[in-house]
Amino acid sequence: xxxxxxxxxxxxxxxxxxxxxxxxxxxxxxxxxxxxxxxxxxxxxxxxxxxxxxxxxxxxxxxxxxxxxxxxxxxxxxxxxxxxxxxxxxxxxxxxxxxxxxxxxxxxxxxxxxxxxxxxxxxxxxxxxxxxxxxxxxxxxxxxxxxxxxxxxxxxxxxxxxxxxxxxxxxxxxxxxxxxxxxxxxxxxxxxxxxxxxxxxxxxxxxxxxxxxxxxxxxxxxxxxxxxxxxxxxxxxxxxxxxxxxxxxxxxxxxxxxxxxxx
Numbered sequence: 001x002x003x004x005x006x007x008x009x010x011x012x013x014x015x016x017x018x019x020x021x022x023x024x025x026x027x028x029x030x031x032x033x034x035x036x037x038x039x040x041x042x043x044x045x046x047x048x049x050x051x052x053x054x055x056x057x058x059x060x061x062x063x064x065x066x067x068x069x070x071x072x073x074x075x076x077x078x079x080x081x082x083x084x085x086x087x088x089x090x091x092x093x094x095x096x097x098x099x100x101x102x103x104x105x106x107x108x109x110x111x112x113x114x115x116x117x118x119x120x121x122x123x124x125x126x127x128x129x130x131x132x133x134x135x136x137x138x139x140x141x142x143x144x145x146x147x148x149x150x151x152x153x154x155x156x157x158x159x160x161x162x163x164x165x166x167x168x169x170x171x172x173x174x175x176x177x178x179x180x181x182x183x184x185x186x187x188x189x190x191x192x193x194x195x196x197x198x199x200x201x202x203x204x205x206x207x208x209x210x211x212x213x214x215x216x217x218x219x220x221x222x223x224x225x226x227x228x229x230x231x232x233x234x235x236x237x238x239x240x241x242x243x244x245x246x247x248x249x250x251x252x253x254x255x256x257x258x259x260x261x262x263x
Contacts, residue, residue: 019028021107022057024065029055030065031097034074034084045075047083072097092180096187107244111237113188118233120181121165124172129217132171140167141217146247150203154196157206158189198246202208 030051046054051062059138066082068235069075073090075082087094095113099105128140146160165185171176209232216224 009182012128018192022061024054026051026057026062026065027068030069031074033099035098039084041084041086043084066146099187099191110240113184114237117181117184118133118229120177121168122226122229124169124174124177125229126222127172127174128168129220129225136171137217140171141214143167144210144214147206150207152201157201195243198243199239209235
C-alpha cells in the first residue's frame with residue numbers, strides 16, 4: 001500500500017531565498033547586542049515569547065537562534081531561559097562577529113589580531129626553517145621577489161604578501177596553525193581594506209623586511225626568521241595606528257564616513 005503524507009508548508013527558511021533565515025537574523029542581532037554590552041555576563045536574555053514578538057518570528061526560529069548563541073559560547077541555555085556567558089569564554093567564531101561591529105574594526109581588536117597572526121606565522125616560519133628541503137626554501141625565497149623589487153600597486157602587493165604567508169604556512173606542516181591563521185586572515189583583511197587608502201605604502205620598509213627574511217631563510221637561521229617577523233609586525237602595527245589616526249582626523253573634519261565593502 002502506498003504511503004500517504006500530510007502536506008505541510010515549507011520551512012520558514014525556504015521562503016526567504018536570498019535573505020538571511022529568520023533564526024540567523026535573530027542570532028546575529030542578539031550576538032551584536034551581547035558584544036556591544038547591551039547584555040552583561042550572567043544576565044538573562046529575553047524570553048522566547050518576547051523575542052518571537054520582537055522579530056515577528058515563531059518560537060522554533062527563536063530556539064534555533066538560541067542554539068546558535070550557545071554554539072558560539074555566548075549564552076548558556078537552562079530550563080526557564082538563557083543567560084549571557086563571558087565573551088572571553090566564547091569560541092573562535094566570535095571573532096568574525098567582533099570584526100563586523102562598525103564600519104571598520106575596533107582599533108584595539110585589530111592590534112590584537114595582528115599580534116596573534118604574527119605569532120602564528122612566526123611559529124610556522126620557524127618550523128619551516130627546521131624541516132623544509134632546500135627546494136622548498138628556494139620556493140619560499142622566490143615568493144619574496146615581488147617584495148624585494150617593490151610595487152606601488154596595492155593589489156599586487158597584497159597578493160605577494162598573501163602568497164608568501166601561504167607558502168610558509170603550507171611548508172610548515174602545522175595544520176592547526178594553518179587553519180587558525182587562514183581563518184583570521186580571511187576575516188580580518190577585508191574589514192581593514194577601507195583603511196588602506198589613508199596611508200601610503202612604505203616600500204623601503206617592506207623591502208628591508210624582505211631582505212632580512214631572505215637572508216635568514218638562506219642561512220636557515222631560526223633566530224633571524226623570528227627577528228624578521230618581529231620587524232614586520234612592528235611595521236604593520238605602526239601602519240595600522242597611522243591609518244586609524246587618519247580616520248579619526250577625517251571624522252573630526254566632518255568628512256563622509258568610510259564604508260566597508262566586506263560582506
